[in-house]
Amino acid sequence: MEKIPILKMGRFLLVTIQVDMHDQLALQLQEDLTARIVAARARGVLIDISSLEVVDSFIGRMISNIAAMARVLDAETVVVGIQPAVAITLVELGLSLEGVRTALNVDRGMALLHERLADEQR
Protein backbone atom coordinates (compact mmCIF):
# COMPACT_ATOMS: atom_id res chain seq x y z
CA MET A 1 0.00 0.00 0.00
CA GLU A 2 1.27 3.45 -0.80
CA LYS A 3 2.47 5.56 2.06
CA ILE A 4 3.38 9.23 2.32
CA PRO A 5 7.07 9.45 3.25
CA ILE A 6 7.98 11.39 6.39
CA LEU A 7 11.44 12.93 6.47
CA LYS A 8 13.30 13.90 9.60
CA MET A 9 15.05 17.24 9.39
CA GLY A 10 16.78 17.91 12.66
CA ARG A 11 14.13 18.49 15.31
CA PHE A 12 11.38 18.63 12.71
CA LEU A 13 9.49 16.32 10.40
CA LEU A 14 8.71 17.09 6.77
CA VAL A 15 5.76 15.67 4.89
CA THR A 16 5.22 16.39 1.20
CA ILE A 17 1.71 15.84 -0.14
CA GLN A 18 1.88 15.17 -3.84
CA VAL A 19 -0.70 12.52 -4.53
CA ASP A 20 -4.42 12.60 -4.29
CA MET A 21 -5.33 11.79 -0.71
CA HIS A 22 -8.12 9.42 0.15
CA ASP A 23 -9.49 8.37 3.53
CA GLN A 24 -7.17 5.44 4.11
CA LEU A 25 -4.05 7.33 3.10
CA ALA A 26 -4.99 10.34 5.23
CA LEU A 27 -5.61 8.16 8.29
CA GLN A 28 -2.37 6.28 7.69
CA LEU A 29 -0.45 9.55 7.48
CA GLN A 30 -1.95 10.84 10.72
CA GLU A 31 -1.06 7.61 12.50
CA ASP A 32 2.46 7.49 11.08
CA LEU A 33 3.08 11.12 11.97
CA THR A 34 1.95 10.65 15.56
CA ALA A 35 4.31 7.73 15.96
CA ARG A 36 7.21 9.56 14.35
CA ILE A 37 6.71 12.76 16.39
CA VAL A 38 7.01 10.72 19.55
CA ALA A 39 9.86 8.51 18.32
CA ALA A 40 11.90 11.46 17.02
CA ARG A 41 10.80 13.82 19.82
CA ALA A 42 10.06 16.23 17.02
CA ARG A 43 9.09 19.77 17.96
CA GLY A 44 7.65 20.70 14.60
CA VAL A 45 5.91 19.33 11.52
CA LEU A 46 6.20 20.88 8.08
CA ILE A 47 3.48 20.00 5.61
CA ASP A 48 4.52 20.85 2.08
CA ILE A 49 1.53 21.29 -0.22
CA SER A 50 3.34 23.16 -3.00
CA SER A 51 2.33 20.43 -5.47
CA LEU A 52 -1.36 20.65 -4.70
CA GLU A 53 -3.41 22.61 -7.22
CA VAL A 54 -6.60 21.81 -5.37
CA VAL A 55 -7.10 21.82 -1.61
CA ASP A 56 -10.64 20.95 -0.54
CA SER A 57 -12.19 20.59 2.90
CA PHE A 58 -11.11 16.95 3.13
CA ILE A 59 -7.44 17.95 2.90
CA GLY A 60 -8.20 20.91 5.16
CA ARG A 61 -9.58 18.60 7.80
CA MET A 62 -6.56 16.32 7.52
CA ILE A 63 -4.22 19.28 8.04
CA SER A 64 -6.27 20.50 11.02
CA ASN A 65 -6.21 17.02 12.54
CA ILE A 66 -2.45 16.75 12.10
CA ALA A 67 -1.96 20.16 13.70
CA ALA A 68 -4.20 19.31 16.65
CA MET A 69 -2.52 15.99 17.23
CA ALA A 70 0.95 17.52 16.92
CA ARG A 71 -0.01 20.20 19.43
CA VAL A 72 -0.99 17.58 21.96
CA LEU A 73 2.50 16.16 21.47
CA ASP A 74 4.10 19.60 21.92
CA ALA A 75 4.97 20.03 18.26
CA GLU A 76 3.99 22.91 16.02
CA THR A 77 2.69 22.55 12.48
CA VAL A 78 3.59 24.80 9.59
CA VAL A 79 2.01 24.46 6.16
CA VAL A 80 4.25 25.57 3.33
CA GLY A 81 3.89 26.18 -0.37
CA ILE A 82 0.24 27.16 -0.67
CA GLN A 83 -0.32 28.06 -4.34
CA PRO A 84 -1.89 31.52 -4.88
CA ALA A 85 -5.03 30.19 -6.57
CA VAL A 86 -5.40 27.70 -3.73
CA ALA A 87 -5.04 30.44 -1.12
CA ILE A 88 -7.80 32.50 -2.75
CA THR A 89 -10.04 29.46 -3.01
CA LEU A 90 -9.43 28.40 0.60
CA VAL A 91 -10.59 31.79 1.86
CA GLU A 92 -13.74 31.66 -0.22
CA LEU A 93 -14.35 28.05 0.78
CA GLY A 94 -14.30 29.21 4.37
CA LEU A 95 -11.47 26.96 5.45
CA SER A 96 -9.69 28.81 8.23
CA LEU A 97 -7.00 26.30 9.26
CA GLU A 98 -6.85 27.86 12.70
CA GLY A 99 -3.79 27.12 14.77
CA VAL A 100 -1.79 26.29 11.68
CA ARG A 101 1.05 28.59 10.75
CA THR A 102 1.99 29.01 7.13
CA ALA A 103 5.19 29.85 5.30
CA LEU A 104 6.19 30.38 1.71
CA ASN A 105 8.49 27.38 1.44
CA VAL A 106 10.29 24.73 3.45
CA ASP A 107 13.26 27.01 4.24
CA ARG A 108 11.07 29.75 5.64
CA GLY A 109 8.97 27.14 7.44
CA MET A 110 12.04 25.71 9.17
CA ALA A 111 13.19 29.24 10.09
CA LEU A 112 9.79 29.87 11.64
CA LEU A 113 9.97 26.70 13.69
CA HIS A 114 13.54 27.45 14.82
CA GLU A 115 12.43 30.90 15.94
CA ARG A 116 9.64 29.47 18.03
CA LEU A 117 11.98 26.96 19.63
CA ALA A 118 14.50 29.71 20.41
CA ASP A 119 11.74 31.85 21.92
CA GLU A 120 10.78 29.01 24.19
CA GLN A 121 14.27 28.63 25.54
CA ARG A 122 14.48 32.25 26.61
Added chain:
Amino acid sequence: MTVVNRSVLPIRSREDIVRVRQATRESAVAQGFSLVDQTKLVTAASELARNTLDYGGGGEVEITLLSEPPRRGVRLVFADKGPGIADIELALKDGYTSGSGLGLGLSGAKRLSNEFSIESRVGEGTQVTIARWR
Protein backbone atom coordinates in the same frame (compact mmCIF):
# COMPACT_ATOMS: atom_id res chain seq x y z
CA MET B 1 -27.63 29.28 -24.79
CA THR B 2 -25.93 26.41 -26.58
CA VAL B 3 -24.52 23.22 -25.25
CA VAL B 4 -20.99 22.84 -26.56
CA ASN B 5 -20.35 19.49 -24.97
CA ARG B 6 -21.93 17.18 -22.42
CA SER B 7 -20.50 14.17 -20.61
CA VAL B 8 -21.53 12.00 -17.70
CA LEU B 9 -19.06 10.48 -15.26
CA PRO B 10 -19.77 7.87 -12.59
CA ILE B 11 -18.91 8.62 -8.95
CA ARG B 12 -18.54 5.23 -7.36
CA SER B 13 -15.01 5.20 -6.07
CA ARG B 14 -12.19 7.43 -4.86
CA GLU B 15 -10.53 7.09 -8.26
CA ASP B 16 -13.72 8.45 -9.81
CA ILE B 17 -13.35 11.61 -7.70
CA VAL B 18 -9.93 12.14 -9.22
CA ARG B 19 -11.40 11.68 -12.69
CA VAL B 20 -14.18 14.16 -11.95
CA ARG B 21 -11.61 16.74 -10.87
CA GLN B 22 -9.57 16.19 -14.02
CA ALA B 23 -12.61 16.38 -16.29
CA THR B 24 -13.76 19.54 -14.52
CA ARG B 25 -10.31 21.07 -14.88
CA GLU B 26 -10.26 20.23 -18.60
CA SER B 27 -13.70 21.74 -19.08
CA ALA B 28 -12.71 24.94 -17.30
CA VAL B 29 -9.56 25.21 -19.39
CA ALA B 30 -11.52 24.55 -22.58
CA GLN B 31 -13.86 27.42 -21.70
CA GLY B 32 -10.93 29.76 -21.11
CA PHE B 33 -11.30 30.20 -17.35
CA SER B 34 -8.53 31.97 -15.43
CA LEU B 35 -6.42 29.79 -13.13
CA VAL B 36 -8.24 31.08 -10.06
CA ASP B 37 -11.66 30.38 -11.59
CA GLN B 38 -10.51 26.93 -12.66
CA THR B 39 -9.36 26.21 -9.12
CA LYS B 40 -12.62 27.41 -7.60
CA LEU B 41 -14.67 25.21 -9.93
CA VAL B 42 -12.50 22.13 -9.46
CA THR B 43 -12.50 22.59 -5.68
CA ALA B 44 -16.29 22.91 -5.63
CA ALA B 45 -16.53 19.81 -7.82
CA SER B 46 -14.25 17.94 -5.43
CA GLU B 47 -16.45 18.82 -2.45
CA LEU B 48 -19.65 17.75 -4.21
CA ALA B 49 -18.12 14.59 -5.65
CA ARG B 50 -16.98 13.55 -2.17
CA ASN B 51 -20.46 14.25 -0.84
CA THR B 52 -22.02 12.14 -3.59
CA LEU B 53 -19.74 9.27 -2.69
CA ASP B 54 -19.66 9.57 1.11
CA TYR B 55 -23.26 10.57 1.79
CA GLY B 56 -25.12 9.70 -1.38
CA GLY B 57 -23.82 6.17 -1.67
CA GLY B 58 -22.38 6.94 -5.07
CA GLY B 59 -23.90 8.56 -8.12
CA GLU B 60 -22.82 10.49 -11.17
CA VAL B 61 -22.00 13.95 -12.43
CA GLU B 62 -23.05 15.51 -15.71
CA ILE B 63 -20.57 18.07 -17.03
CA THR B 64 -21.90 20.52 -19.59
CA LEU B 65 -19.96 23.16 -21.46
CA LEU B 66 -22.21 26.08 -22.29
CA SER B 67 -21.98 28.99 -24.66
CA GLU B 68 -24.08 32.12 -24.26
CA PRO B 69 -22.13 34.79 -26.16
CA PRO B 70 -20.24 36.65 -25.00
CA ARG B 71 -19.95 34.39 -21.99
CA ARG B 72 -18.95 30.75 -21.66
CA GLY B 73 -19.67 28.47 -18.76
CA VAL B 74 -19.40 25.05 -17.20
CA ARG B 75 -22.31 23.44 -15.40
CA LEU B 76 -22.02 20.39 -13.15
CA VAL B 77 -24.97 18.36 -11.96
CA PHE B 78 -24.23 15.87 -9.17
CA ALA B 79 -26.93 13.27 -8.67
CA ASP B 80 -27.34 10.33 -6.35
CA LYS B 81 -30.12 8.00 -5.27
CA GLY B 82 -29.05 8.07 -1.66
CA PRO B 83 -30.89 8.81 1.57
CA GLY B 84 -31.57 12.43 0.64
CA ILE B 85 -31.33 15.48 2.89
CA ALA B 86 -34.16 16.11 5.32
CA ASP B 87 -33.28 19.69 6.20
CA ILE B 88 -31.55 21.43 3.29
CA GLU B 89 -31.24 24.76 5.10
CA LEU B 90 -29.40 23.03 7.93
CA ALA B 91 -27.19 21.15 5.51
CA LEU B 92 -26.22 24.46 3.92
CA LYS B 93 -25.03 25.92 7.22
CA ASP B 94 -21.26 26.29 7.58
CA GLY B 95 -19.93 23.69 9.94
CA TYR B 96 -22.96 21.42 9.93
CA THR B 97 -22.05 17.84 9.18
CA SER B 98 -24.02 14.64 9.58
CA GLY B 99 -20.78 12.73 9.23
CA SER B 100 -17.26 13.53 10.35
CA GLY B 101 -16.48 16.22 7.85
CA LEU B 102 -15.93 19.93 8.31
CA GLY B 103 -19.43 20.77 7.13
CA LEU B 104 -18.12 23.06 4.42
CA GLY B 105 -18.82 21.00 1.31
CA LEU B 106 -22.27 22.24 0.32
CA SER B 107 -21.96 25.79 1.57
CA GLY B 108 -18.42 26.01 0.23
CA ALA B 109 -19.41 24.78 -3.22
CA LYS B 110 -22.16 27.38 -3.22
CA ARG B 111 -19.73 30.18 -2.35
CA LEU B 112 -17.25 29.02 -4.97
CA SER B 113 -19.82 28.99 -7.78
CA ASN B 114 -21.75 31.62 -9.71
CA GLU B 115 -24.88 29.46 -9.68
CA PHE B 116 -26.01 26.86 -7.17
CA SER B 117 -29.18 24.87 -6.66
CA ILE B 118 -30.07 21.77 -4.72
CA GLU B 119 -32.99 19.36 -4.75
CA SER B 120 -33.39 16.50 -2.37
CA ARG B 121 -36.05 14.05 -1.24
CA VAL B 122 -35.60 11.83 1.77
CA GLY B 123 -35.40 8.24 0.64
CA GLU B 124 -35.06 9.17 -3.02
CA GLY B 125 -31.84 11.05 -3.54
CA THR B 126 -30.13 14.38 -4.04
CA GLN B 127 -29.21 16.57 -6.97
CA VAL B 128 -26.81 19.50 -6.70
CA THR B 129 -26.18 21.84 -9.63
CA ILE B 130 -23.39 24.39 -9.83
CA ALA B 131 -22.21 26.57 -12.66
CA ARG B 132 -19.37 28.96 -13.26
CA TRP B 133 -19.23 31.48 -16.03
CA ARG B 134 -16.45 33.35 -17.70
